[in-house]
Amino acid sequence: MPHIAVVGSGPSGVYTAQSLIQQGSLPDIRVDVLDRLPCPYGLVRYGVAPDHEKIKSLQGTLRTVLQDERIRFLGGVEIGPSLPPAKLLELYDAVVYCVGAAADRRLGVPGEDLPGSWSATDFVAWYSAHPDARDDGFVRDVRSAVAIGVGNVAVDVTRMLARGAAELAPTDMPQAALGTLAASAVRDVYMVGRRGPSQARFTTKELRELGALPGAEVVVDEAELILDPGFRDPAALPTAVRRNVEVLRGWAGRPRQGAARRIHLRFFLRPVEIVEGRGRVAAVRFERTRPDGHGGVLGTGVCEEIAAELVLRSVGYRGVPLAGLPFDAGLGTVPHAAGRVLRGGLVSPGEYVAGWIKRGPTGVIGTNRPCAKETVSSLLDDLAELTGAQERARDPLAGLLAAGVRPVEWDGWRSIERAEAALGLSLGRGSVKISDWAGLLSAARGPSGA
Ligand SMILES: Cc1cc2nc3c(=O)[nH]c(=O)nc-3n(C[C@H](O)[C@H](O)[C@H](O)COP(=O)(O)OP(=O)(O)OC[C@H]3O[C@@H](n4cnc5c(N)ncnc54)[C@H](O)[C@@H]3O)c2cc1C
Ligand SMILES: NC(=O)c1ccc[n+]([C@@H]2O[C@H](COP(=O)([O-])OP(=O)(O)OC[C@H]3O[C@@H](n4cnc5c(N)ncnc54)[C@H](OP(=O)(O)O)[C@@H]3O)[C@@H](O)[C@H]2O)c1
Structure with missing residues (x-):
């Protein structure tokens, strides 16, 4: 056998x-x-x-x-x-x-380890109830947040920051994370790519979803789209990329709606430093880039800062x-x-x-x-x-x-599932994830967890 x-x-x-x-x-x-x-x-x-x-x-x-x-x-x-x-x-x-x-890839810029600068991996693990995650408050006292990277994970964390409590409550996210996000005062979330929209890694379905969040609006600066050669000749782009560019173009042409939360999609900005203020993150400094004609970018030497109390580095896993x-x-x-x-x-x-x-x-x-x-x-x-x-x-x-x-064999895992259903019931929610090792092991093996 x-x-x-x-x-x-x-x-x-x-x-x-x-x-x-x-x-x-x-x-x-x-x-x-x-x-x-x-x-x-x-x-x-x-x-x-x-x-x-x-x-x-x-x-x-x-x-x-x-x-x-x-x-x-x-x-x-x-x-x-x-x-x-x-x-x-x-x-x-x-x-x-x-x-x-x-693990997460490193950015390799000064200020990367300042309080308030986290990898998306940390943030995702926290709202997903991974038992190794640390609860660092993340959004406490934050009004402006920057997600660096334009892949689907960046879209996920941007969306989680922009969603309201009413939409998150029916999910299985842990109660503590739900409470923190419900009390969030985040008003502006910037998702920033170092290259142009036609090189972004997000998929159109995920991108579109950002424009359909209650109480939030997407802000796109048309000038940053125009920089992209793909924007000038969308017909030459692969279908998936063309769809992304079309969605972005639609948002760029829309008047502001005055929504409570704004998602800013920014392009051609390469992070060069996470700037400190009062011992923690205060801004991200970016260098403006321009297309090199081969899908890459060149620096222009012109810098711009985006003020933020939270930075989520979403530049890939490792x-x-x-x-x-x-x-x-x-x-x-x-x-x-x-x-x-x-x-x-x-x-x-x-x-x-x-x-x-x-x-x-x-x-x-x-x-x-x-x-x-x-x-x-x-x-x-x-x-x-x-x-x-x-x-x-x-x-x-x-x-x-x-x-x-x-x-922990299958029966132990089933016991965890039952404990999560019971926890959700006691909180007036659906199933709610247990987020700590002791809680998981005692659910699987009995109160001592031994
Ligand atoms: C934040 C995020 C969101 C995503 N969302 C989507 C989505 O919405 N849709 C989609 O299609 N794809 C999504 N993906 C991609 C998808 O999750 C991956 O393609 C897939 O999970 C990779 O599978 P894997 O089995 O290789 O790794 P994993 O899913 O990471 O599984 C690895 C497993 O190995 C275990 N393990 C690790 N080390 C050890 C060890 N030393 N001993 C024993 N066990 C170990 C881990 O605990 C884990 O359970 C997402 C990815 C990320 C990062
Ligand atoms: N809903 C879904 O289907 C879903 C959700 C989440 C994840 N996933 C999948 O999971 C996989 C991983 O996703 P991911 O978002 O972690 O990775 P990814 O798709 O590889 O995106 C990484 C992003 O980080 C940028 N980046 C890398 N290094 C950088 C640097 N030094 N400075 C600035 N930006 C930098 C990349 O830009 P460059 O392109 O310029 O390098 C890219 O925009 C993907 O296949 C994704 O589709 C799917």
Whole structure:
């Protein structure tokens, strides 16, 4: 009976497990899906914005996979120094690492670490109730906020800052974050790109949503659109980009409506410094850029400051090295060939990667499905050799327990779900996420959490 470990229960981990049971046509295959968190689904639970209920509902699809009798969820199991990859290889025929890209890219400008300057990763983790998140107040005493970057994560955090409490209350966001955002005095949110609108990474559906928020209006300066060569000849642009430019052009031509909150979409501004005032963030200094004719930009030497008490740096995620696995620090990924982990350029038998730790932090949930399939094809091609290499009589769980691991199994996760439903009921809301380790573990294992 081949026994495979999948490390990480985000989309790539779940799609890998699904592919293993579907693609392999091996009726006796067993897959353990391990995650350091007691809760499954990775960024679908801890990244997808709470007001995107339709996308959040994908958790239902992932759940169906994890409930298959050949798959076992083992939460609260962190692979790292105390349970290294070499130990997993002793217990399983093969291991697929689907650990995502949990850290943020740095901007590399002065003032980046001032109080009030956070990565979008921090802010997202907070409103998503990730148990490692810190509650830093974020929007307390903030009237003006700047999101640096024009990808979909920047759109998410901009939207969360501009939404009113009435729209957030029906979501599953933690009560403390809801209270903080409900009391927010943020009036202006600036989302700023260093290049032009036709190089922005956001998608049109997400962009349009900014223009449909109750009590908020979008402000676009036509002059910044005109700078973009794509604006002058939209017909030459790919359809998705042309749609973005059309949406922006529509907003630029609209008179101000006097809404309570304003979302300013700014372009051709490269961050050069986060400016301090009274010991914390007071503004962001940008250098005006202009197109270089090849999709990039050149500095003009002209600077502009946008006053802000909060800065969210939303310039992309970054993979984190996992002790005992090779890591390409430049790319932030694990080196691989069609999903097979490479150590010193050579295939490491039995070790695989899928998802963001394989490709880097780009792509929507669905992108991880073909990525996982490719990895599983490689694994299945190798499987006869891997299972022939050694006899494994024991259930790997016995080996994990002997190594001191105390997993939260599926019943434990179901208990967390019930506790979150009960918490929501007590607050007069729908299900509300538990945001701390102690609360999650006591819900999963009983009051002591032990
Ligand atoms: C803020 C944000 C919002 C997004 N919103 C959308 C959206 O609305 N729609 C969309 O289609 N896509 C969205 N995406 C993209 C989508 O979330 C990713 O494509 C997808 O989650 C990547 O899947 P993954 O499995 O590689 O990583 P992840 O989803 O990050 O899963 C990795 C898992 O590995 C676990 N793990 C990490 N290290 C270890 C370890 N050492 N031991 C054990 N377990 C470990 C983690 O706990 C986690 O559960 C969003 C991304 C972000 C960052
Ligand atoms: N609703 C959804 O479907 C959804 C929601 C969230 C995330 N996602 C997906 O998740 C993935 C990650 O999203 P993301 O927004 O984190 O990353 P992203 O799409 O790569 O966007 C990163 C942004 O940061 C900018 N940037 C990078 N370095 C910078 C610097 N030094 N100074 C200024 N700006 C800088 C980039 O500009 P340049 O282009 O100039 O480098 C880009 O605008 C994407 O594939 C995204 O589509 C999807």
